[in-house]
Amino acid sequence: MVIIALAPKASFPSQLRQAIAALAYLLAQGTKASNIVLVGDSAGGNLILQLVSHILHPMAGLPPPPILSKPLAAIVLVSPWTSYSDDYRSFKHQQTSGNK
Structure with missing residues (x-):
């Protein structure tokens, strides 16, 4: 289990940096990606989504995501803390570009 720094003591992207480091540590210790299950509750669920998004689409200004030789187990x-709004610029772009 990884204990992530909470707001207001730490702000974004501190928590994501910690999650990247934790996953990189597990892999460096020889743990196979196929044996790793990432679990997050509430804001932790959002953090897991951020980590997976970073693995798939690396974000500038953050440490590079670990290279996975195989998919994660799960x-x-x-109850992830997410937004169900479709009023974001990226949603509108996808709708107008035909990527529905």
Whole structure:
């Protein structure tokens, strides 16, 4: 289990940096990606989504995501803290570009 720094003591992207480091540590210790299950509750669920998003689409200004030789065993999101709004610029762009 990884204890992530909470707001207001730490702000974004501190928590994501910690999650990247934790996953990189597990892999460096020889743990196979196929044996890793990422679990997050509430804001932790959002953090797991951020980590997976960073693995798939690396974000500038953050440490590079670990290279996975195989997929993770699973991700489990328990009541993730997310937005269900479709009023974001990226949603509108996808709708107008035909990527529905």
